Amino acid sequence: MSEKNTSTSMNIRMNKDVKLQAQKIFNDLGVDLTTAVNVFLRQSIRYKGFPFDVTLHEEPNATTMAALDNAEKGIDMHGPFDTVDALMEDLNA
Structure with a gap:
């Protein structure tokens, strides 16, 4: 899929603390939140799903x-x- 110089906006709602914590981590990595979300979405497309395991962890009995x-x-x-x-x-x- 060829990408021309087109972009679109997306609005999402999230917990304020989650956003601030994520922004700090990504800033420390040298990217902004928009870039991080774009990386996640591109990896999701590449893997045709979440780019990491999503599981439920049960508490030990x-x-x-x-x-x-x-x-x-x-x-x-x-x-x-x-x-x-x-x-x-x-x-x-």
């Missing part, structure tokens, strides 16, 4: 949180194992 807590404290830790037999012995304990 109680079992995972307990395991993380134990790992930080060095409690109920297993391994490393030198042999498969040692691993199997620990699993069967």
